[in-house]
Amino acid sequence: MDILISLKNIMPALDENKELIKEISFTVVSDVAGDESEMFGEMFEEYYNKPLNSSSKSDDMLGFGVEGILDISTPVVIGMVTSVTGFLFSEIVKTFREQSAEVIKDKVKKLFNKKTEVKKSELPELTSEQFAIIKKLAKDEAVRFGASEDMAEKMSSSLIGTMNLPHT
């Protein structure tokens, strides 16, 4: 797995949105890799808080020789979600320049909260270009974090599926 970067480094400004990223990531992980959901909490803390380093030495004396790592989706999903929410924040900030950070955060939250009824007017307006960009960004990021094309497509679709997207 070629995930040798700190997710925190991607978006240091969004540290306070950790819970939001965690919620969204959990939904996507449960959808695309249910077998990882049981350990999601531990994995999230590990991969979000410190650099992901899969290059740790595996050539120990009488060790297994290679890391027993299979295609693990959680780190990829966390990376993807972090990038997408970052993008959304930047886009919403552009539209609601005069609004406070709290209001912007609330709008992004509502975008991903399908459980509660949200009025269309409360959601940030996204153009079809922006929507396409989100979809492409999600897939590209998933690939960048080590997912195969097929898995990246699944992950990005799942992420879009979790969103309360207003139709404009």
Add this chain to the structure above:
Amino acid sequence: MDNQTSRDGINVFEFPVETDTRFLLLILAAFFFAINTGQNLGRSVSVLTENNYNAGNDVDGDPTYEKKDPSMFENFDEYYKNSRTIFIDSLRALIFPLIFVVLLFFCAYVLYRKYPSQIIKKKHLHELNPESDRHFTMYIKEITGDLHIKNIDLMTTRSVSSFNAQAFGFSSRFFLRLDGGLRITYRKSKEVFRAIVLHEFGHILNKDIFKTYFSQSLWYSVILIFVLPVFLSITLIFASGVIDKLTSGGPLVGNIFSIFFSNIPNTLKLIVQYFILFVFLAYIRSSILKTREYYADQRAVTLGAKEGLLKILHSHSGSDNVSLWKKIRMLHPTSRQRVSAINNPESIFDIKYELAFVAGFLTSLIINGMMMPLIQLSLLLSSITGLGSIFQSLFADKILLVIGFLLPALIISSTGFLIAYLISASISVELLKNSYVNLYLKRIQNYKYLKFLIIAFLFAFGNEIGFLIQPISTIIPRSFYSVLLIILLQGFFMFILFLSFCLTDSVGLKMLAIRQNNVSIKSKFRTITLLNTLVIFLFVILIFGLRIYIIFGF
């Protein structure tokens, strides 16, 4: 029998394990290298300070010792006094190596005992709490129960981002390290997780733990007790020698000449020799460990983990092109090599040319290290005949004959036998295994005898390289004639080895072909190894006796 069935029929564990002998070689090499370095601490100093150093002139570095023909003694008193001098000198020369050996093993033992706690500390391991992940723990316990492995502690990391496993500990208490990330692997694929665990248990079942960690500890001790002090003393003596020459009456031309053409080259030579020696040893160690990894994989395969192993190894199969330096340091074969060995277990028995070189190289360390203590021990025992002649009784004479002549002969013979056994159990057995497997699989073995000849040549070559590379080697040729004679002698040794390989191959295959229900392949191999050892033994004594005669006689 079709090819597939034949392949499935190969069980590598039916055959004797050659790496056991290589571990023994590595341990004995460390032991005798330490003896040699220890007894030559003083000599290593003279290497730097004397221009025309000649190790062959004295016994154990004592230049005052004078050999005297017993027939030259004028009376019994003189003979008695001479024997007493030899006895005391030999005893003194033997005490130091003995102290070094005790110190070496003590240090190795301490390091060996500390290894597990070091790994636990370095890898931030803690005992796996069954309550924290009950299913995971239960699953491993089930496997340990099935394999009847007792006294095992499961260790893990808090981090779930590492996915390594490792077996370590002692024969009485094993540790299995399963990093936190493997809990995810367990949930994603039990098959893969089981394969990883069984590979590690393979190391335990194959009895790799003690051999691996002890030989490692022993070589660390050699470095700690002998090499570093010798290295430091060399540096100090070099520095003080240079300062002396430059300050005693000013920098004279002769002194400067001596620094550049004696002190510096000698020091550099020693440093280069140590460097090459330890690079070789690192390579030998990694080569043995790589072989043990194949066996651990095979053990896991016999326990039903073939698919799991292939799955995880395929997912990591990158390029086989690794740098030479990485190759020397790597402790595992590449994933591709492992996959290939899992699919074709008989490939473990392919002829490895490096093995012959390694065996020759390590044997030279053993011979060089054991030579001086053997001479001293023989002198010590022989001198007892002189000391004991005061009893003047027939019974005492008989006892003295045994102590003075038969015992040294027996000791020298048994060391020759040990060398012969090491050659036989490491090389001859490998060649026979290869021939047997080829016969079993009905494969045509091309250029078999040419391969035997190459193996014999590589052993002799590795042996000579070993003598030359050792920092303090007492049995290297020092004149043109002795070089020529040693080349001839090694050529003769090569020829003898070649003949012994051919003989073992021919007789061994016939013996293995005889069907005896109650005799295992392993025990047949043991008999063949013994016969081959006897053949090589007769010539080992002759060849190394001649070598000593050539070195000190020319």
